[in-house]
Amino acid sequence: MLETFQNLYFGFAVALAPGVLLYAFLGCVVGTLVGVLPGVGPLAGISLLLPATFGLDATRAIVMLAGIYYGAMYGGSTTSILMRIPGEAASVMTCIDGYAMARKGRAGPALSIAAVGSYVAGTVSVVALMFLAPPLAHFALRFGPPEYFALLVLGLLVLAYMSTGSMIKALAMAVLGLLLGMVGIDQMSGYFRYHYGVVELGDGLGVVPAAVGLFGLSEIMLTAGQAVRPDVIRPRLRELLPSRQEWRESAGPIGRGTTLGFLIGIIPGSAHIISSFVSYAVERRWSRRPEEFGKGAVAGLAGPESANNSATSGAFVPMLALGVPSGPIPAVMLAAMMVHGVSPGPLLIRQQPELFWGFIASMYVGNVVLLVLNLPLVGLFVNLLRIPYHFLYPAILVFSIVGVYAVNNSVVDVWIMLGMALVGYGLRKLDFETAPIVLGLVLAPIIEMSLRQSLAMSDGQYAIFLTRPIAATLLAVGAALMLLSLRPLLTRSLDWRARLTLAEKGE
Amino acid sequence: MLTADRLAGGVLVALALGVLVESRALPIGSLRNPGPAFVPAVLALLLLGFGILLIARRGPVVRAADAGWSDWRHAVAILAACAFAALALERLGYRLTILIVMVFLLALVERRGVLATSLFAVALAFGSYYLFGTILRVPLPLGPLGF
Amino acid sequence: MGRIVVLTILVLAATTAGVAAQDAFPSRPITIVAPFPPGGVADLTARPVAAAMEKVLKSPVGVLNKTGAAGAVGMQYVATSKPDGYTLLLALSSISIIPEADKLFGRPPAFTVDQFEPIALISADPTILVVRAESPWKTAKEFIDDARKRPGQITYSSSGIYGTLHMAMELLSHAAGIKMRHVPTAGAGPALTAILGGHVDALASGPAVVIPHIKAGKLRPLAGWGDKRVAALPDVPTFKELGYPDAEFYIWAGLFAPRGTPEPVVARLREATRAVANDADFKAAMDKMQTPIAFKQGAEFKSFFEVDARRLAEGIRRVGRIEEKK
Numbered sequence A: 001m002l003e004t005f006q007n008l009y010f011g012f013a014v015a016l017a018p019g020v021l022l023y024a025f026l027g028c029v030v031g032t033l034v035g036v037l038p039g040v041g042p043l044a045g046i047s048l049l050l051p052a053t054f055g056l057d058a059t060r061a062i063v064m065l066a067g068i069y070y071g072a073m074y075g076g077s078t079t080s081i082l083m084r085i086p087g088e089a090a091s092v093m094t095c096i097d098g099y100a101m102a103r104k105g106r107a108g109p110a111l112s113i114a115a116v117g118s119y120v121a122g123t124v125s126v127v128a129l130m131f132l133a134p135p136l137a138h139f140a141l142r143f144g145p146p147e148y149f150a151l152l153v154l155g156l157l158v159l160a161y162m163s164t165g166s167m168i169k170a171l172a173m174a175v176l177g178l179l180l181g182m183v184g185i186d187q188m189s190g191y192f193r194y195h196y197g198v199v200e201l202g203d204g205l206g207v208v209p210a211a212v213g214l215f216g217l218s219e220i221m222l223t224a225g226q227a228v229r230p231d232v233i234r235p236r237l238r239e240l241l242p243s244r245q246e247w248r249e250s251a252g253p254i255g256r257g258t259t260l261g262f263l264i265g266i267i268p269g270s271a272h273i274i275s276s277f278v279s280y281a282v283e284r285r286w287s288r289r290p291e292e293f294g295k296g297a298v299a300g301l302a303g304p305e306s307a308n309n310s311a312t313s314g315a316f317v318p319m320l321a322l323g324v325p326s327g328p329i330p331a332v333m334l335a336a337m338m339v340h341g342v343s344p345g346p347l348l349i350r351q352q353p354e355l356f357w358g359f360i361a362s363m364y365v366g367n368v369v370l371l372v373l374n375l376p377l378v379g380l381f382v383n384l385l386r387i388p389y390h391f392l393y394p395a396i397l398v399f400s401i402v403g404v405y406a407v408n409n410s411v412v413d414v415w416i417m418l419g420m421a422l423v424g425y426g427l428r429k430l431d432f433e434t435a436p437i438v439l440g441l442v443l444a445p446i447i448e449m450s451l452r453q454s455l456a457m458s459d460g461q462y463a464i465f466l467t468r469p470i471a472a473t474l475l476a477v478g479a480a481l482m483l484l485s486l487r488p489l490l491t492r493s494l495d496w497r498a499r500l501t502l503a504e505k506g507e
Numbered sequence B: 001m002l003t004a005d006r007l008a009g010g011v012l013v014a015l016a017l018g019v020l021v022e023s024r025a026l027p028i029g030s031l032r033n034p035g036p037a038f039v040p041a042v043l044a045l046l047l048l049g050f051g052i053l054l055i056a057r058r059g060p061v062v063r064a065a066d067a068g069w070s071d072w073r074h075a076v077a078i079l080a081a082c083a084f085a086a087l088a089l090e091r092l093g094y095r096l097t098i099l100i101v102m103v104f105l106l107a108l109v110e111r112r113g114v115l116a117t118s119l120f121a122v123a124l125a126f127g128s129y130y131l132f133g134t135i136l137r138v139p140l141p142l143g144p145l146g147f
Numbered sequence C: 001m002g003r004i005v006v007l008t009i010l011v012l013a014a015t016t017a018g019v020a021a022q023d024a025f026p027s028r029p030i031t032i033v034a035p036f037p038p039g040g041v042a043d044l045t046a047r048p049v050a051a052a053m054e055k056v057l058k059s060p061v062g063v064l065n066k067t068g069a070a071g072a073v074g075m076q077y078v079a080t081s082k083p084d085g086y087t088l089l090l091a092l093s094s095i096s097i098i099p100e101a102d103k104l105f106g107r108p109p110a111f112t113v114d115q116f117e118p119i120a121l122i123s124a125d126p127t128i129l130v131v132r133a134e135s136p137w138k139t140a141k142e143f144i145d146d147a148r149k150r151p152g153q154i155t156y157s158s159s160g161i162y163g164t165l166h167m168a169m170e171l172l173s174h175a176a177g178i179k180m181r182h183v184p185t186a187g188a189g190p191a192l193t194a195i196l197g198g199h200v201d202a203l204a205s206g207p208a209v210v211i212p213h214i215k216a217g218k219l220r221p222l223a224g225w226g227d228k229r230v231a232a233l234p235d236v237p238t239f240k241e242l243g244y245p246d247a248e249f250y251i252w253a254g255l256f257a258p259r260g261t262p263e264p265v266v267a268r269l270r271e272a273t274r275a276v277a278n279d280a281d282f283k284a285a286m287d288k289m290q291t292p293i294a295f296k297q298g299a300e301f302k303s304f305f306e307v308d309a310r311r312l313a314e315g316i317r318r319v320g321r322i323e324e325k326k
Helices: A002-015 A018-036 A043-048 A058-083 A089-105 A106-139 A144-163 A167-180 A198-203 A207-224 A244-265 A270-286 A298-322 A328-339 A352-385 A389-408 A413-427 A436-458 A468-492 A498-505 B004-025 B038-056 B069-092 B096-109 B115-134 C001-021 C041-057 C071-080 C092-102 C141-147 C164-176 C188-196 C207-215 C261-276 C280-288 C298-319
Strands: C030-034 C059-064 C086-090 C114-126 C129-134 C155-158 C179-184 C200-204 C219-224 C250-260 C292-296
Touching: A002 A018, A002 A106, A002 A352, A002 B004, A018 C071, A043 A389, A058 A089, A058 A106, A058 A207, A058 A244, A058 A298, A058 A328, A058 A352, A058 A468, A058 C001, A058 C092, A089 A106, A089 A270, A089 B004, A106 A244, A106 A298, A106 A352, A144 A270, A144 A436, A144 A468, A167 B004, A167 B038, A167 B069, A167 C041, A167 C129, A198 A413, A198 C071, A198 C280, A207 A389, A207 A413, A207 B069, A244 A270, A244 A298, A244 C086, A270 A298, A270 A436, A270 C179, A270 C298, A298 C155, A298 C179, A328 C041, A328 C280, A389 A413, A389 A468, A389 B096, A389 B115, A436 C179, B004 B038, B038 C114, B069 B096, C001 C219, C030 C092, C041 C059, C041 C086, C041 C114, C041 C250, C041 C280, C059 C261, C071 C086, C071 C092, C071 C250, C071 C280, C086 C092, C086 C114, C092 C292, C092 C298, C114 C207, C129 C141, C129 C188, C129 C207, C141 C164, C141 C219, C155 C164, C155 C188, C164 C179, C164 C200, C164 C298, C188 C200, C200 C207, C207 C219, C219 C261, C250 C261, C261 C292, C280 C292, C292 C298
Parallel strands: C030 C059, C030 C086, C155 C179, C155 C200
Antiparallel strands: C086 C250, C114 C250, C114 C292, C129 C200, C129 C219
16 A cells, blocks of 8 residues: 555656656647547547657657547537537437536536546546556456456346437337447458448448437537527526536436446446446436436436546556556557557556556546646637537538548548438437437447357357356346336336336326 | 328338348358347347337327428538538548538528638638648648649 | 630640659658558558658658558558559558458459559568466467367457458468367457457467567467567477478568559669668667568569468468358
C-alpha cells in the first residue's frame, strides 16, 4: 500500500513535469475536439495522431494518446446532448435522455452532469486501475469465447429495458440490428456475406457511420423540415448548472455507472461499448420513475456517461498489467509503445515504472484538466444552439460527412451513413426506436463469433457453456432474469412495463 | 387500412424474406458446426415472426399516411445534397464539394440571401478543411484543380 | 477568336505540365498505402520506410491507411490506381492469400497478384510456434508427437481463416502429418489474448509481439518457421532443423507498385529502397521494433515472392472450404 503511494508520488513527479503536462493537455484538447466532432471517435483520433507522436519519447507519446482517448469520451457527450448526434458509438445512449433534457431547456445542466459524472468515473476508475490492475487483469483474461457469448446474451436481455414503447417493436429493431451486423467477411469460414462486390463492406457496416446516420442525420432530416422551429433557448448563468434536485438524482447513477463501466471495461475486446447500454438499463430498472426515461431523466444521462468513462480506464487494465491488446484502442497504444522501444508485457509495471506511474498520474491530471476545460465550455456550447437552425444544420451535415469519411478514408462509409439516415427517418416516423439497432449491430458479430469459436474449441459440444464456471454463472443469471420477467404471466399480475404501457395508452 | 404498424411489419417481412433468399448461396452448416448462413437465417426467421406479429396485432391505430410525412421534400433535399457530396467528394475534391453542397442547401433549400450563403459556405468549406486536414491530419481529397 | 486563344493556351499549358511531370521522378509527393490500421505491422513498417525514402528521394513521402477486409481494400486501391509511381503499396504476405481465397470461393477477385510490380522486400519475420508455459510440451518434438496421438484435439488460434497465422500452422500440419483444431479470431491481437488466457493451446505468431511474454515466462517458444533461427531467440530451433523443411513461412512486408509503372520509375524506386535499407535511422527504427531487416530486390525478391505465393496457394487449396470437409 505504502509502496503504491510512493510510486504514485513518483508518478506525479513525472506527470507534472512541464513537458509531460503539456502533452497531456494537448492530448485532452485534441481528444475533446475529436469527441465533439461526429464520426471521428477516439480510435480514429488516436490512429490519425499516432504518427505525430513518433518524434516524442515514450512517456509523452502514451500520455498524449491516452489524453486523446478519454478527452474524446468527455467530448462525445457534447454533440450527443446538444444535437442528438453521437460523438462516438459509446455515446449513443447519451443521445436519448441527454437530448431530451436539452429540448426541455436543461442543456446546461445536462452538459454539467455529464462532465462531472465523467470526472468522478474517470478518477475513481484510475484509482481502481492503480490498486487492482494485476489481479483484475488475470480475472479478465479468463474471459474466453464461451464467457463472451454468455455475457453478450445477457447484454441482449438488457434490451428489454431500453425501449419506451412496445416490446415487439424494440425486439424487432434489435433483430434488425443483429442482421445488419451479419454483413461482412465471416471470420470463421472466410465467406463474404451480403457484400455485393463492395470490398469495403468486408468489415461490416461499421458502427460509426450507422450510429451517426441513424441518430444524427435522421434527426436533422426530421427537424429541418418542420414548420415550427425548435425554440431558441437563452440560458442565464444560473440555468447552466444543475439544480440541487438534479445533483441528487445523478449521484446514485454516477456511482453505479462507474462500477459497472469499469467491470465491463476490463474484459478484453470491444465489450466496453455496451457499458453505456447496460448502465442505461440498470438505471431504468432501479429508478422509481422509469416512465421518465426517454424524456429527460437525469439518471438516464448520468449513468451511461459515467459508465463510458470508467470503461475507458478499465480497458487499460489488461493492456498495462499484462501487455494484452484488449481492444482496438489499447492495441494502437501497445503499438505506440513498441515503436518507442518499450516492450509491453507483464513486466511493464516493473521494468518501466516511469511509464506506468507517469501514465496513471497523468490520467488523474487529465481528468482534472478535462473537467476544467469542459465546465466553462458548457456556456459556450449552449450558446452554439442559438445559431439559427438553417445555418446550424448544414454545418452539422458537413462535419458529419467529413467525420465519417475521416475514419477510414472511405466514401462507402458516407453512403452507409446516408442509407442509415433514410432508415432512421422512416423508422422514427413509424414510431420505432433506433437505439436497439445500434446495440444489435455492435453485438451481432461478437456474439456469433463467440458462439462458433466456443464450438470450435469444444469440437461441437454445447456443454462447454456449462462446464466453464464463469460462462455457466452468466447464463444462469440470464435465465433467472428471463424467468423473473416472465413471472407476471404466471401470476397474472402486471409488471412495471405493462403498467407503464397502460398508463401511456390511457393518456 | 394501412396502419403504420402494418407498413412497418410488411417491410420487415420483406427484408426477412430477402435475407433468407440471399442466404441460400451460403452453407448453413449444422447445429454442431454452424456455417455462415446459420445465424443470419435464424435472425431472419425471428424478424419474419416480428413482422407478422406487427401486421396482425391490434395495436394503437395510426394510419401510415398520418405519420407526419409532410416534410418529406425537405428531408429528400437534404439527403440528395449529402448523396451528391458522397459522389463528388473524391472527384471534385473536398472544398469544392462542400461549397456546392452549402450553396445548394442554403440558397435553394433554405432560401437565405446570397451574401450570407456565400460567406458561410466559404467559411465552412475552408474552415473545416483546415480543421480536419491540417490539425487532425486527415488526408482529404483534392480535386482536379488541385484545390 | 478570344476563345481559340484561351483554348490554345490551356492546351499548351496542359502539355507542358505533362512534359514537365515526366522530367524528374519524383516531382510530386508519393503516397505509400498501408492496407492495415495504424499500429499494425504494415503500418509500423511503412512509416520508417516513408521517412527514410523521403530523405533519399528528397521529396515528401506520406503514408495513407486504407483499411478493410484484411487488407483487400487497400490492395485493391493500389492495384487500380494510376501506374505512375506516386502510389505504392506496402503489402504483407496476405497479398498472395487474398486472391487465392477469392478463387476458392468462386468470387471475382478483389485484385490479382499480377496487377503489381514488386519493388523490394523490406522485412521478413519468420513465425514462431508458442505454447503456454504451463503446457506439458517442452520441445517441438513432444508437441508434434502428441498431436499425432490425438488428432484434432490440440487447439490453436489465428488472426482469421486463411490469414497468415493460420497458413503457417497449416503448412506445419501438412509437413508433419498432424491435424489440429483451428479457432479463428478477429485479428492478431485477439489471437494473442486467446492463448494468454488459456483458451487455446498453441499459436503461430510473429516474434516481436510474443517475445515480451516469453521473457516474462508466460509463453514458451517451441520452434520457428524460418530459414535461420530468430536472433532474439537463439535457443529456438527451426522446423527445417527438426526435419520439416516444408514448414517455412514468413510474415513479410514488401513494397509494390501497380503493374505498368514505367521502367525508369521502377528502377529509381528500387535504387531508393536499397538506400533506405542501408539508412542508419531506418535501421535504428526497425531495431526498436525488434523487426530485422531482410532486404531483397529485383529478381531475388521476385523469386522469393513467387515461391511464397505458390506455397500459400497450395496451402489454401488444401484447406479448401471447411464445410465441404464435415
